[in-house]
Amino acid sequence: MSALTRPLAPGAPAAVPAGDRPPGPAGGQPTAAPAPTAVSLDRVGVRYGRSGPPVVRDISFDVAAGEWLALIGPNGAGKSSLLRATAGLVAHTGTVSLTQAPQAGDGSPHRPPSPRTRARSIAYVAQQPELPPGMSVAEYVLLGRTAHLGWLRAEGRADRRAAADVLDRLDLTRFGSRDLTAMSGGELQRVVLARALVQEAEVLLLDEPTSALDLGHGIGVLELVDELRRDRNLTVISAMHDLGSAGRFADRLALLHQGELAAHGPPDEVLTEPILSRYYQTPVEVLRSADGTAVVVPLRTTRPNTQKRAQP
């Protein structure tokens, strides 16, 4: 239940006129103020190539401003493709609309007209970011200012100040002049996050942000994302592999299966044995940790003696 005790939209004013759709999780918290929709997907579909099979089919959901939605699902379910479609990086059908938060007086969604405008609203962190050799951390982070610069302009004082603030916030200042290729995995994930934050976009898309990290660094990065989300009132959509972390950090989960939205709701409604066993096609057991969040344990399929494990 701990995921639900978190306010739905931290920092959002109490009485904000919502858009035309009901925001927040289905059957969400009765006490939470209605938050404006930040990202709205309407029948989004993706296919690669003209004749390729669709990898994402007709997916619709809303994410409220300040909310964290985790996309889960087995390999090849379409999580990364849906993220890229949301960021406008792949051709897709349907619409992705953004509503400015929190003063969405008109509440009208609009389509971002150009990559530049879109990059000012949506920052995207790839699963395996490209790290140009010979580029310093400071240079890499400054690339995040691209959408704020004119065609022929270089970074100015304000851009360097924004980068300095973010480097400071993520405890990266001392690495500024270091070569990217000389950074460790955990530091790199912070560097990549720093570049996304310098974009000053209100929506942050993360594709498997912890896949290359060990246990401690993985949790560290997720805690950092959560803090930043509260500090800056970011809306976060992340593709996640680790179901336990997804349930612990996200407000809502969306389970994709073969490109379709199979389940959608608060972690406790999605992380259940029937749902997970069905879509991951392997028996699982869902336990409760001391803080009440779900712990998903895959069971061995070849040896039956695992059944005698005691219930908590």
Added chain:
Amino acid sequence: MTARAAAAPGGGPGDGPGERGIPAGPLPSDDGSADDGLASAFRLRPAALAATVALTVAVLGVSLAVGPFRIPLAQILPAVAERLSLPGVHSSLTPQQQVILFQWRLPRAVLGGLVGSALALSGATYQGVFRNPLADPYLLGVAAGAGLGATIVIGGHLQAGWGPLDTVAAAAFVGALAGVLLAAALGRGAGSSPAALLLAGVAVASFLTAVQTYLVQRDSDGFREVYTWILGQLVTSGWTDVALLAPYVVVCGAVILALRRQLDVLRVGDTEAASLGLDPGRIRLVLIVAASLLAAAAVAVSGLISFVGIVVPHLVRLLAGSSNRVVLPLSALGGAAFLMLADLGARTLASPAEVPIGVITAFVGAPFFAFVLWTGRRAIV
């Protein structure tokens, strides 16, 4: 901001002991906070720029002074000033020296500088666009197309001059652009990724070279002339070729240098560049067109001078860093110096005969090429 100074215990090289005690206040000036690397990010260091300019000027001076007829180095500047009718300057050069200087050596040195600049800048641009350290306009059909164009004109005895334009140069220019267009069309059909375009270029180059070889085989009379053209030469009389090439260098060079920041953004790959707000396809198209025009114009006036586009940008990267905001301007300058120096060798090593300049550049370039391949990771784009 106070945390910024405090968060760097024994950090960067500019981390002076006095810096940590600074009380909270406005942001220190951009140049003051060297420890976070932001002030120096993408910066072309004045020392590096000054050194490259000095090298280029020195090479220009030496190449004007050295030759069968020596011209005193100290007399060159006064002679140029007098030529430009600056008041109060008198040159002590003999009329013969003046003719050699202004009719032969200066145009040839300037042409060499422009060709070197064009080839190095277009090479650096291609390497940036394709994120491939060995990319070069020659690889993308420019050389093969130009070679075929020149071969057709020479083999068909179509040499003529239309005003300032001679048909070999015109055919080489058209052939070079046709080669790139063919490669681009083929690469687009194959998905238009950088790798697809490069592979298409290799295919186009092989095909055009095969056609050229066949034509040369049929007509052994023109063989020598084609061969001479392919090896490259900077033989000129007067300023015609300079006037033909200069507009391309100025316009295309300005376009490429203006997009140097975008080229740095492309270094993170197309998907991430797009997520940062760039249209990678459009930037790449503009840069490829500008770099190809530059290379085609250079090839048209000088023949196929190889390896400049690879050697110079890589030297710059090894010495001054990998940001395109450093590599592009320094390559343009360094290319000029490199080719003027190569031309100096071409006309003095076997004087009074000339060594083809392409032989000189390849003689230096081929071992360097091997070195880049050998050391692998040091070749950074």
